Amino acid sequence: MKKITMTPAALLMIAILTACSTAPKTTSLLEVTRQQYLNVQNNPRIAQLAPSEMRQASDAMSLANQAAQNNESADEINKFALLAKTKIDTAEEAAKQKNAENNIANAGKQRDQMRLEQRTTEVDQQKNRADYAERSAQIAQSDTQRAQGDMQRAQGDTQKAQQKVVALSAELADLKAKNTDRGVVITLGDLLFGFNDARLKPEGIHELQKLADVLQTNQQQKILVEGYTDSTGGAAYNLQLSERRANAVSSALQLMGVQRSRIAIHGYGEEFPVAENTNSENRQLNRRVEIILSDANGNIINR
CATH class of the missing domain: 3.30.1330.60 (OmpA-like domain)
Known part of the structure; x- marks a missing residue:
């Protein structure tokens, strides 16, 4: 049998072709989505305010990366990348909404505290007026003065x-x-x-x-x-x-x-x-x- 001898250049070319055939595919949409996902991951506030949406975004991102790793078609990769981007957008929007709700809730607590303080002041003022009216009635000992006081309050x-x-x-x-x-x-x-x-x-x-x-x-x-x-x-x-x-x-x-x-x-x-x-x-x-x-x-x- 005749032995086939390959030159170093041929061996190098085979190695390059093998590497190209096994390298994961990527698309522009996938790269953009990966960068957006990285930005969201680096924002702990989003994970805190929208944990469920972030889990869905992570799962979708894994599917997109897996499609690229499996060298699937660009259309298939973009399909998963678009799904991942949609989930990431949803997580960002949910975090914004939750943050707005928290701000409203905090404003409500401050308003309730102010109202409580106002009611406390009004109660104190009413008590002071009642004490004053009682002392005035005791000093005057006059039914007419008490009637006038009641009329004024009415x-x-x-x-x-x-x-x-x-x-x-x-x-x-x-x-x-x-x-x-x-x-x-x-x-x-x-x-x-x-x-x-x-x-x-x-x-x-x-x-x-x-x-x-x-x-x-x-x-x-x-x-x-x-x-x-x-x-x-x-x-x-x-x-x-x-x-x-x-x-x-x-x-x-x-x-x-x-x-x-x-x-x-x-x-x-x-x-x-x-x-x-x-x-x-x-x-x-x-x-x-x-x-x-x-x-x-x-x-x-x-x-």
């Missing part, structure tokens, strides 16, 4: 009640409430959220607190929270964004003491614009959340 209570009604009316006026064929409608514009974001701004939380205070005066009243966007971006994404914003408003009101059973939500995306989406001013008008108050029987007229 007048004071009536005045406070009237001031409360005036204050509530002023709050509704401050919220620019309008009477429409659907009932009383409060429109909250861009001040609630940042551009392309569903996290409430501090000034948005302040406005919602006014609404929560109004709702607490009438426990029978219900509301419908409707989210809207401008026409920038895809219709499906705008619908999702409007729903997320309506959910954020609902969550904030619940943390402020409004029962979940009193709140309904609906996202309309870019539907029902109040102005043509032809310039930035009109698009800003269309990026809004509308809150419809029910009638005395709790009924709300839907679109």
Whole structure:
């Protein structure tokens, strides 16, 4: 048998071809997804706020890497890479939402503490007034003076009640409430959220607190929270964004003491614009959340 002798150059070429055939494949999408996943991994806050979403992202990333290791087709690798990227995006968004909810909860705790301190002060003031009235009655020993004191206190209570009604009316006026064929409608514009974001701004939380205070005066009243966007971006994404914003408003009101059973939500995306989406001013008008108050029987007229 004739022995075949291979030159060093041929052996080197075989080694290179073997290495190329066994090296894992990759794609641009996979590389981008790997970098995004690395950034998320280096942010412990995301793992803390969205552990379940991060586990799903890690599992999806493993599938994408395994497809590359197995030298599957670029389409197959991109399919798993896109899935992983979607899961990573979901984890980041969930962490943002949870962080916003934590901020609202902390603000609620501070507000409750302030109210507790205010009530304590009012109790102390009422006790001091009662002590003063008792001492005055003992010194004067006069039925007439006691009657006058009772009348003054009654007048004071009536005045406070009237001031409360005036204050509530002023709050509704401050919220620019309008009477429409659907009932009383409060429109909250861009001040609630940042551009392309569903996290409430501090000034948005302040406005919602006014609404929560109004709702607490009438426990029978219900509301419908409707989210809207401008026409920038895809219709499906705008619908999702409007729903997320309506959910954020609902969550904030619940943390402020409004029962979940009193709140309904609906996202309309870019539907029902109040102005043509032809310039930035009109698009800003269309990026809004509308809150419809029910009638005395709790009924709300839907679109």
